[in-house]
Amino acid sequence: MMKKILHISKYYYPFSGGTEQIARDCVNALKDEYEQKVIAFNDGKEDVNDxxxxxxxxRCGCFAKISAQSLSISYKKRLHNVIKTFKPDIVIFHYPNPFVAHFILKELKxxxxxxxxxxxxDIVRQKLLRVFFKSQNRKLLKRADKVIATSPxxxxxxxxxxxxxxKCVVVPNCINEERMKINRKIQKRAEEVRCENxxxxxxxxxxRHTEYKGFAYLIKASKLLDDNFKIYITGKGELTSELKRxxxxxSKVVFTGRIDDDELxxxxxxxxxxxxxxITKNEAFGVALAEAMYYGKPSVTFNIPGSGVNYVCLDGDTGIEVENRNYIQYAKTLIRLSEDKELKEKYGKKAKQRVEEEFLFATFKKNINYLIEELK
Structure with a gap:
């Protein structure tokens, strides 16, 4: 009989987010071999099944958020019911999600x-939550049969x-090749952007325009560049107004706002x-980084101890890594790549090769399925 897997994610597609995309990739990687269900929060107050x-x-209705943690009245009952009726052989829980972790530990006891x-x-920004949930983290790690990390x-x-x-197994995140395909319309728009510049x-x-994304340091670096550069910053967030100020x-910096996939x-x-x-470990991997590398683009990153960013983009191979928050060095690195066309092309070629070898869906699917097989 086909094994059953219950996936527990904070939110789920069409909600947009890195963890949500990885959860969906995980489900799709396993759908040929396993019967599956997903439980998550709804981005609204009502309970919904789809x-x-x-x-x-x-999807469990959410009535409030505290320190980025969603809260739901119905979650405990709905989680209990799905475990009781679906009877999963395996539960895959996407951490962090401390509100839900409390109920999972009870259900799996x-x-x-x-x-x-x-x-x-790791929970990094919310210092109070980080201390409060120490005991819960220990229990989760003790109960886990395997722990997936996205980079060594x-x-x-x-x-x-x-x-x-x-217990740890490295399963790098992946990018969706189908979503990355380029059509004539996209190519034409890219040519327009080049002509405009x-x-x-x-x-x-x-x-997203939030502190850990480090856009403030990119803007400081831009002020040290001449007018032969143009810097486009996509997205929005709580710091958008401050960054624009x-x-x-x-004039070198242009904020595009939120843009659709084709424009991106x-x-x-x-x-x-x-x-x-x-600039911080809140950036655990960098899917957007891998997507740019897929198009053969060299990248400039900051060094972030303990983050997967510097695993995705290798210093001196697929791009250049500079001292964290050192915007002067960042600016000098942009100038270096701009002036050294051969180096830029070399890094870009190696970047594409690294993504094709390590970070495509086929590799992710193989890794996840192997992990599940080993668990039996």
Whole structure:
């Protein structure tokens, strides 16, 4: 009989987010061999059941958020019911999600359900939560049969994963090749962006405008560049207004706002250098970084101890890594890549090769299925 897997994610597609995309990739990687269900929060107050990619998704209404943690009145009952009726052989839990972790630990107590803890990142920003949930983290790690980490760097840099190194398995995140395809319309738009900049070095940065993304340091670096550069920053966030004020006297910096996938791909195709200035371990991997590398773009990153960013993009091979928050060095590195066309092309070629060898869906699927097989 086909084994059953219950996936527990904070939110789920069509909700947009890195963890949510990885959860969906995980489901799709296993759908040929296993019967599956997903339980997650709904981005609204109502309980909803629907289907994504042919898999039932149970969405629990959310009445509030505290320190980025969603809260739900119905979650405990709905989780209990799905475990009781679906009877999963395996539970895959995407961490962090401390509100849900409390109920999972109760449901998995004194039974033989296999438990995979998908450790996306340590709780870093919420210092109070980090202290409060120490005991819960220890219980989760003890109960886990296997712990998935997205890079070897994160295992070495996490105080929690160091406690269970023997349980940890590295499964790097992946990018969706289908979503990355370029059509004539996208290519035409990319050519327009190049023409608009008339031979300038085009830099692109992607992400939500929040502190750990480090866009403030990219803007400081831009002020040290001449007018032969153009820097596009996509997205929005709580720091958008502040970032725009900081860049108000710098015509080189352009904020695109939120853009659709086709427009984003056009900018990535058009750019010369991809800027990824994240500064803390909240940036655990960097899927956007891998996507730019897929298009053969060299990247400039900061060194982030314990983060997978510097595992995705290798210093001196697929891009250049500079001292964390050192915007002067960041600016000098952009100038170096702009002036050394041969080096830029060499890094770009190696970047594409690294993604094709390590970070595509086929490799991710193989890794996840192997892990499940080993768990039997």
């Amino acid at each position: 289907y994504v990619d042919g898999i039932e998704v149970i 004194n039974n033989d359900i296999k438990f995979i803890l998908y450790w996306h990142l 760097n994160y295992i070495e840099g996490s105080e929690w994963l160091q406690l269970v190194k023997e 008339n031979g300038k070095t085009i830099c692109v940065a992607v992400g 900081e860049a108000a006297d710098d 791909k056009a900018y990535l195709v058009a750019c010369d250098i991809f800027c990824f200035p994240s």
